[in-house]
Amino acid sequence: xxxxxxxxxxxxxxxxxxxxxxxxxxxxxxxxxxxxxxxxxxxxxxxxxxxxxxxxxxxxxxxxxxxxxxxxxxxxxxxxxxxxxxxxxxxxxxxxxxxxxxxxxxxxxxxxxxxxxxxxxxxxxxxxxxxxxxxxxxxxxxxxxxxxxxxxxxxxxxxxxxxxxxxxxxxxxxxxxxxxxxxxxxxxxxxxxxxxxxxxxxxxxxxxxxxxxxxxxxxxxxxxxxxxxxxxxxxxxxxxxxxxxxxxxxxxxxxxxxxxxxxxxxxxxxxxxxxxxxxxxxxxxxxxxxxxxxxxxxxxxxxxxxxxxxxxxxxxxxxxxxxxxxxxxxxxxxxxxxxxxxxxxxxxxxxxxxxxxxxxxxxxxxxxxxxxxxxxxxxxxxxxxxxxxxxxxxxxxxxxxxxxxxxxxxxxxxxxxxxxxxxxxxxxxxxxxxxxxxxxxxxxxxxxxxxxxxxxxxxxxxxxxxxxxxxxxxxxxxxxxxxxxxxxxxxxxxxxxxxxxxxxxxxxxxxxxxxxxxxxxxx
Amino acid sequence: xxxxxxxxxxxxxxxxxxxxxxxxxxxxxxxxxxxxxxxxxxxxxxxxxxxxxxxxxxxxxxxxxxxxxxxxxxxxxxxxxxxxxxxxxxxxxxxxxxxxxxxxxxxxxxxxxxxxxxxxxxxxxxxxxxxxxxxxxxxxxxxxxxxxxxxxxxxxxxxxxxxxxxxxxxxxxxxxxxxxxxxxxxxxxxxxxxxxxxxxxxxxxxxxxxxxxxxxxxxxxxxxxxxxxxxxxxxxxxxxxxxxxxxxxxxxxxxxxxxxxxxxxxxxxxxxxxxxxxxxxxxxxxxxxxxxxxxxxxxxxxxxxxxxxxxxxxxxxxxxxxxxxxxxxxxxxxxxxxxxxxxxxxxxxxxxxxxxxxxxxxxxxxxxxxxxxxxxxxxxxxxxxxxxxxxxxxxxxxxxxxxxxxxxxxxxxxxxxxxxxxxxxxxxxxxxxxxxxxxxxxxxxxx
Numbered sequence: 001x002x003x004x005x006x007x008x009x010x011x012x013x014x015x016x017x018x019x020x021x022x023x024x025x026x027x028x029x030x031x032x033x034x035x036x037x038x039x040x041x042x043x044x045x046x047x048x049x050x051x052x053x054x055x056x057x058x059x060x061x062x063x064x065x066x067x068x069x070x071x072x073x074x075x076x077x078x079x080x081x082x083x084x085x086x087x088x089x090x091x092x093x094x095x096x097x098x099x100x101x102x103x104x105x106x107x108x109x110x111x112x113x114x115x116x117x118x119x120x121x122x123x124x125x126x127x128x129x130x131x132x133x134x135x136x137x138x139x140x141x142x143x144x145x146x147x148x149x150x151x152x153x154x155x156x157x158x159x160x161x162x163x164x165x166x167x168x169x170x171x172x173x174x175x176x177x178x179x180x181x182x183x184x185x186x187x188x189x190x191x192x193x194x195x196x197x198x199x200x201x202x203x204x205x206x207x208x209x210x211x212x213x214x215x216x217x218x219x220x221x222x223x224x225x226x227x228x229x230x231x232x233x234x235x236x237x238x239x240x241x242x243x244x245x246x247x248x249x250x251x252x253x254x255x256x257x258x259x260x261x262x263x264x265x266x267x268x269x270x271x272x273x274x275x276x277x278x279x280x281x282x283x284x285x286x287x288x289x290x291x292x293x294x295x296x297x298x299x300x301x302x303x304x305x306x307x308x309x310x311x312x313x314x315x316x317x318x319x320x321x322x323x324x325x326x327x328x329x330x331x332x333x334x335x336x337x338x339x340x341x342x343x344x345x346x347x348x349x350x351x352x353x354x355x356x357x358x359x360x361x362x363x364x365x366x367x368x369x370x371x372x373x374x375x376x377x378x379x380x381x382x383x384x385x386x387x388x389x390x391x392x393x394x395x396x397x398x399x400x401x402x403x404x405x406x407x408x409x410x411x412x413x414x415x416x417x418x419x420x421x422x423x424x425x426x427x428x429x430x431x432x433x434x435x436x437x438x439x440x441x442x443x444x445x446x447x448x449x450x451x452x453x454x455x456x457x458x459x460x461x462x463x464x465x466x467x468x469x470x471x472x473x474x475x476x477x478x479x480x481x482x483x484x485x486x487x488x489x490x491x492x493x494x495x496x497x498x499x500x501x502x503x504x505x506x507x508x509x510x511x512x513x514x515x516x517x518x519x520x521x522x523x
Numbered sequence: 524x525x526x527x528x529x530x531x532x533x534x535x536x537x538x539x540x541x542x543x544x545x546x547x548x549x550x551x552x553x554x555x556x557x558x559x560x561x562x563x564x565x566x567x568x569x570x571x572x573x574x575x576x577x578x579x580x581x582x583x584x585x586x587x588x589x590x591x592x593x594x595x596x597x598x599x600x601x602x603x604x605x606x607x608x609x610x611x612x613x614x615x616x617x618x619x620x621x622x623x624x625x626x627x628x629x630x631x632x633x634x635x636x637x638x639x640x641x642x643x644x645x646x647x648x649x650x651x652x653x654x655x656x657x658x659x660x661x662x663x664x665x666x667x668x669x670x671x672x673x674x675x676x677x678x679x680x681x682x683x684x685x686x687x688x689x690x691x692x693x694x695x696x697x698x699x700x701x702x703x704x705x706x707x708x709x710x711x712x713x714x715x716x717x718x719x720x721x722x723x724x725x726x727x728x729x730x731x732x733x734x735x736x737x738x739x740x741x742x743x744x745x746x747x748x749x750x751x752x753x754x755x756x757x758x759x760x761x762x763x764x765x766x767x768x769x770x771x772x773x774x775x776x777x778x779x780x781x782x783x784x785x786x787x788x789x790x791x792x793x794x795x796x797x798x799x800x801x802x803x804x805x806x807x808x809x810x811x812x813x814x815x816x817x818x819x820x821x822x823x824x825x826x827x828x829x830x831x832x833x834x835x836x837x838x839x840x841x842x843x844x845x846x847x848x849x850x851x852x853x854x855x856x857x858x859x860x861x862x863x864x865x866x867x868x869x870x871x872x873x874x875x876x877x878x879x880x881x882x883x884x885x886x887x888x889x890x891x892x893x894x895x896x897x898x899x900x901x902x903x904x905x906x907x908x909x910x911x912x913x914x915x916x917x918x919x920x921x922x923x924x925x926x927x928x929x930x931x932x933x934x935x936x937x938x939x940x941x942x943x944x945x946x947x948x949x950x951x952x953x954x955x956x957x958x959x960x961x962x963x964x965x966x967x968x969x970x
Contacts, residue, residue, distance in 0.1 A: 024967070025935075025960035100797040194739030195934075196941025197799045211592060212930040215621050216968050218603045372596075376604035467559075467587045467597070467608075478590050483563035483823060485804035488832065 023228070026209060029195060030228055037181060037202040038239065040112055044119035044180035045243075049173050051120050052127025055283055057161055059128065060135045061276040065516050068277050069136075073509045074284050075129040077291060078122045079450065080501035082457020083185035084473045086122050088480055088494050091190045092294045108198030111191050115199075118186050123179065125287050127172050133442075134168050135161065162251065170247045170345050171408040174240055175401070178357070181236050182364055185459070189480055202232055206365045222369070229363045236361045237354060244350040294494065308470040309496065312456070315387060315469060319394040320451040326395065327402035327451075328444055332436050334403075335410040336418065336428075343415050345408075353407060357400045364460045367397070371464035386468040394455045401454065402447050409443050410436065445511055449504050456500065472497060555583045556869050559598055560613030560855075562588035564826045564889030565677040569876065571888050576875050582868055598858075602627035607862030610869040613676050615855040616657040617929035619765045622858055623660045623672060629859040630663075631671040634870040645877040646674075648894050650916050653678040656763055656925075657893075658856040673856030674873055677823065678893035680850050680915040681749055682908070684810060684828060685709055685817035687841040689723060698722075709843035710817075713753050713786060716846050720793035723816035733790060734806045734815035737798035737944060742806075744933040745851075745923065747787060747940060749819050752922045753847045754783035758932060764852075764925030769969040775936075775958040776951075784950040788943055799941050810840070819845055822915070825908040826889035842911035844918065852919035854893065928965040935960050 023030055062068050078086060094100060151159065162169075184203040187193035193200045200208070206225050213221030334342055334352065341348040371393065378385045413435045421431045437444075462471035472493065479490035560566045566588050573584040587609070589597060598612040602625070614622070622628045635643065657675050662668040689695060690707055699707035703718045710716035720732030736742040751757060756779035759771050774780055791798075795815035796805060807824050809815040820828075828840050844850050857873045859866055875881060882894045886903050891912060897903055898913040924932045935957045943953035 024964035026964075100800055192738040192740075192800045192802065194799070194937060194941060196739065196938040197945070207592075208934060211595070212934060213968075214595065214599055215617055215930055216927040217621060217625055218599050220967075368596075369600075372600040372604065376600070376606055381606065381608060463590075463593050466589070466593070474590065474593065478562050478588070481802065481804060482590050483561060483803065483821075484567070484588065486827075487808075 033202055033205045041177050041180040043116045045177040047116050047120040048124040048176045051124035055128035056131025058279045059132050059276050061273050062280050064136045070509050070512050073505050075125040076505055077501055079126045080453040080504045084476045085497040087185040087189040089290050089294045093290050111199050119180050123176055131165050166251050167408045167411045173247050174243050206363055229366050233362050241354050248345050316456045319391045319455050323395045323398040323451045324448040327399050331403050331406035360400050367460050371461050383468050390465050390469050393461050398451050398454055553581045555585055557585050557609050558611045559587045559609040561591045561594045564823045568885045568888035568890040572884055605862045610863040610865045612858045616925040619660045620927045629861055637867050637870050638874045642874055648896050652919055653893050656852045657854040673858050675854050675893035676857050677854045677891045678916050679853040679891050680822050681819050682911045682915045683843045683845050684820050684840050689816050710846045712846050724793040731795035732793035732816050734795045734809040734818040736801050736806050738802040739937050741933050742802045743937045748922045749845050750787045751783045752849050754779045756780050757922050764921045764923050767926050769966045773958050775954045822891045822912050829907050842908040844915045850915035850919045851922035927968040932961055
């Protein structure tokens, strides 16, 4: 529907793509902003994946049957907190440590690099956890082989760990890239991004041009942004596809170029058990420190109970459930229906993945405007319809993300296995139950938790419908910035966010505890 | 199993707490008037005092406070889609052009008869310059002749706030007089302002003389225009911000504008915080925390400086108009949605708000009242910033752009002045670039 709306509303005059017509003095600035965004996104992707991979490998020896594995669930906190809360955390930390005053910097390079580090903090630890979790399901005989064969760290990584995590790393890389490409909260709240200080990214640029044009009329503003928005979507999609091709190619190089990589990996030996545990605690501390420091810095504030958000929690649960169930069904159907090429990342599966993910490559401004159009179409004065629209919108926008994650997870259900079941004339429901539901139930539950966090923390559609369905993200944004900014209220909202994220972590800990006990029993 | 039962029960409880309707029961009220505006002390004051009107009229008033960007976009989308969700929209004067030319709102003339003359005496009591600046526009279909479009909901300006304790400290007063040969009072001219800023810049004590807003999205631009005004120059030469067209000449490359900019940039050594990260809220934080001795702030921020959450008065800060004999004018108006089904009720609510008694009550809650007689009230006079606000509004003139190209001009000035502050451009080049790009782009906004 978003894409149809864009096509319908877009100007038919192709001359609109001529720079001189629609951008004026911004015609030179848009390419610079776009290039800055691409460099930032690729850097963020590289850093977060690099961090996640190194940390994930460092702690992989912490096994599922150990209590420390349960505590690793804390690494989920950043993703569950969401973009606005993360921006508030680091805004608070930087302010209290007077970081910008100490650096005396108005250097765009440093500030953009800071954004890269923040992105890596937000996603790197999550990636480490997912890689660790993925490695926990490695068969014991494979690991015993590595011990018996006295594989070096390099050989362990090259021959066992990397191949096992290849698909996961690929999908996390492209997800990380797309999150960074349209990143807005950190640059808006922490850097106060602007073209003047060289930190403006493409999302902020689009909103700025749109808000400038709205003083004349909506049509004028829309005409100004539609061409660059479509162009941006196209370029983002191309890079996304390119990454899906390049990263597997990189894996092939790494596995062949022993000399090139061995020297590097010599410096990064895979820690043994106790060292892995120490690493684990260090990583958990790195996650918890800024989160808890924010509470400490603002501890004089009071806490209040925001009852109007209870409604939102309920609706979010409904939307998350529908989105997760639909994503599971969709990704299973894709795996079975396109069995021949949906067993790995290859050209055809990449195209399918791109098509699935296309909606999330559209700039948030267009989603924002489409949200208003839908509200008008569905009679915005009727609150029941707005609730249905809200739930439906969030389900539509969450499915691509969840499906992509599950898409790569289902690669682990091999073609041989599915062929065997077909030959054995197993019924479809049996195949789904045995090869997918029973095997990947943990990933499905994790997907549900992610789904809840994504919808709860979403800040585009939630802003559109916030008058009917109070949303956490716009409320926190108003408390951080603007004429109603109030640190006490901001902290109170942050604590609400932290509470909900902590509940998510606790739920996951309970699940992991159960899995850990099951693992102990198997031993 | 217990875990799943717990999850199931928790889910049911949560869902049970959900209300199908976003509206409280309307059985006790005849109708609901929906009001959209930027979340600010002005809007919060109105919301705090709505109950009297609700009881008297039998109509419920529902406020939808939003961020500035969302309030603007929601208003525009409601108008464009003709959904009539909001009966009253509180927007600033730069929306005048769009709202009038696109025929989104109901002009005052068609509703005035809904209120008896006795209840419209406030019209003679509104600051005339304020009303002309924020609530008038060209006659529809013409570029000359003006019409009343909306009543002001607030009269905003920017004024000086300074740390009273620092200024009244005898040691400081003696030292300042010894160094500059003047009394340490609220600066009344720009040379004095700079001397005070220099005097209070004591990095070893962690204090700077002044806080200057240098962040994007209007903050730099609004404060910068005060400095332009101090040098008797504005972006264009006109009477009201909403006036002008594509061929109205700009003054950014004039000698006065250059002198004002160079003066502005010379404050850099005395500036607290990180310039391009300082917006209105951060500026208040710097002043409140004692890191900056003074600053030029928006009048609707003054309430938060003077009163805490419990309503206790903080007399640590004093206020004065900005140096010179002129102040900037800003603010917004009540706009009645053309697609509203409650136009008359909405107009009556606006009329009720503008009664002197209610304006006094609102002022005490943080509203910057556009009604003059409010400032003669004894209780209002006791509020530390009321006198400075009154004087600033009295001497207020156009200084901020309010035409369809307002945001364009704000963005360009911000972009290049930030670069000048960072030392990447000289003042002259910054102004020249800003003017060049504004001239290149603005024609489209007037077609």
